[in-house]
Amino acid sequence: MNMIGKRENFGSQFTFIMAMAGSAIGLGNIWRFPYMVGEHGGAAFIIAYILCCLTIALPGFVCEAIIGRRARLGVYGAFSKLAPGTKWKWMGAACVLTSFIIVSFYSVVGGWSLDFLLRSLTGKLSHGNPDGAVAIFNKMAASPVESISMMAAFLGLTALIVLGGVKKGIEKFTKITMPMLFFLMLLIVVFSCLLPGAGEGIRYLIKPDFSKLDGDGWAAALGQAFFSMSLGMGTVLIYSSFMKKEDSIIKSGLWTAGSDTMFALISGFAIMPAVFSAGIEPSAGPPLVYETLPYIFAKMGQDAPILGYAVTLAFFLAVLTAALTSSISMFEVCVEHAVEQYGFKRWQAVLAFFVPGFILGIFCSLSFGPMKDVKLFDKTIFDLCDYASSNILMTLGALVFVLFVGWKMKKADVRDELTSGGTVRLGNGVFNVIYFLIRWIIPPAILVIFLINILQ
Numbered sequence: 212m213n214m215i216g217k218r219e220n221f222g223s224q225f226t227f228i229m230a231m232a233g234s235a236i237g238l239g240n241i242w243r244f245p246y247m248v249g250e251h252g253g254a255a256f257i258i259a260y261i262l263c264c265l266t267i268a269l270p271g272f273v274c275e276a277i278i279g280r281r282a283r284l285g286v287y288g289a290f291s292k293l294a295p296g297t298k299w300k301w302m303g304a305a306c307v308l309t310s311f312i313i314v315s316f317y318s319v320v321g322g323w324s325l326d327f328l329l330r331s332l333t334g335k336l337s338h339g340n341p342d343g344a345v346a347i348f349n350k351m352a353a354s355p356v357e358s359i360s361m362m363a364a365f366l367g368l369t370a371l372i373v374l375g376g377v378k379k380g381i382e383k384f385t386k387i388t389m390p391m392l393f394f395l396m397l398l399i400v401v402f403s404c405l406l407p408g409a410g411e412g413i414r415y416l417i418k419p420d421f422s423k424l425d426g427d428g429w430a431a432a433l434g435q436a437f438f439s440m441s442l443g444m445g446t447v448l449i450y451s452s453f454m455k456k457e458d459s460i461i462k463s464g465l466w467t468a469g470s471d472t473m474f475a476l477i478s479g480f481a482i483m484p485a486v487f488s489a490g491i492e493p494s495a496g497p498p499l500v501y502e503t504l505p506y507i508f509a510k511m512g513q514d515a516p517i518l519g520y521a522v523t524l525a526f527f528l529a530v531l532t533a534a535l536t537s538s539i540s541m542f543e544v545c546v547e548h549a550v551e552q553y554g555f556k557r558w559q560a561v562l563a564f565f566v567p568g569f570i571l572g573i574f575c576s577l578s579f580g581p582m583k584d585v586k587l588f589d590k591t592i593f594d595l596c597d598y599a600s601s602n603i604l605m606t607l608g609a610l611v612f613v614l615f616v617g618w619k620m621k622k623a624d625v626r627d628e629l630t631s632g633g634t635v636r637l638g639n640g641v642f643n644v645i646y647f648l649i650r651w652i653i654p655p656a657i658l659v660i661f662l663i664n665i666l667q
């Protein structure tokens with residue numbers, strides 16, 4: 212899709228959903244979700260997460276999409292067009308800040324995937340010793356040269372794809388790698404659940420212990436729902452600005468939320484049983500998945516060397532592409548803003564965000580090595596970027612989008628978008644319920660969870 216200049220539409224609703232799923236399904240599902248589950252007590256967090264997705268993130272998606280399709284512009288332009296002369300347009304700058312922070316720390320984790328892909332090429336993961344699996348991650352993360360160069364390579368790839376407009380190529384590639392990732396993950400689920408001691412991990416995922424779910428856990432669940440659905444920072448708005456008028460926003464939201472949540476759950480079941488089998492601490496935080504995967508693949512390689520090799524390689528290739536389709540969607544928010552608002556040429560905009568993104572990325576990389584004891588608000592720089600973007604900035608961003616649709620836009624315009632100009636059937640009663648939720652229920656719900664998190 213060529214985002215800038217000619218605003219062409221997605222060819223069909225299916226293409227829109229594929230692009231949106233490409234943005235939504237990424238490291239958030241494979242890497243972030245399992246470690247969040249591990250940090251916040253297992254099944255109870257999963258229930259909180261699903262509830263947040265259905266009741267808050269999905270309507271949030273609908274609101275962001277309504278603004279994007281109505282205005283057919285980027286964030287800054289959209290608010291300038293729909294609410295001329297007001298301060299709403301500052302949301303554009305807020306979205307850029309959020310996307311920029313996410314791109315930087317996301318590139319660190321994307322870099323880990325790239326590193327693991329290279330390692331799997333030489334068979335180092337599938338032919339390794341399962342008992343020494345955790346050391347592989349620790350060695351990589353602690354080496355500044357290795358982790359920074361991998362982060363830079365991932366960020367560079369993202370920038371090149373956004374610059375070269377080769378998204379079409381990437382999208383074609385994703386049509387193969389996404390289903391591949393899905394089947395490989397299912398295979399890993401089965402393998403993982405059959406490992407010795409996996410039963411405890413399965414129990415951890417299905418037996419909720421609500422005493423472990425505090426305000427922090429709810430805020431993390433909400434933040435994870437926003438992060439995973441790429442919400443609250445302009446990606447959904449920009450993608451929806453290319454959505455055809457006759458396509459259903461609600462249906463697109465349901466598909467995106469459904470596929471995204473399914474991927475997250477599958478990742479949880481792929482990782483957690485192996486975590487318990489390997490005796491890794493579930494609350495190990497961001498390294499969790501990358502400490503566990505070498506264990507899984509080394510075990511697989513012991514039983515079936517060729518299969519282990521092939522699965523490892525295909526898996527990291529798929530993870531890398533899933534990560535790239537997500538990172539380009541956030542980088543696009545930054546680039547689109549600089550082009551639209553400041554008249555930057557595309558290459559200038561890409562460079563303007565690549566350089567500072569790389570610098571922040573260095574600090575995020577070093578948070579797992581030489582700078583692991585440098586803490587602000589009790590968090591490493593990486594953790595702070597992760598926390599500030601999803602638990603604070605995306606949450607507030609989504610709140611602004613919902614408030615705009617509920618209180619600033621005309622009700623008739625909202626109805627027009629939800630019914631796609633009358634082509635999508637939506638009963639009056641259903642519309643009124645959705646509109647009531649958008650005005651009266653969702654904003655206070657977001658606010659309450661946000662405040663509990665901040666004040667506790």
Ligand code: PHE
Binds near residue numbers: 239440538540
């Ligand atoms: N949703 C993506 C993931 O799960 C991350 C992302 C966040 C992408 C924000 C775009 C915008 O990996």
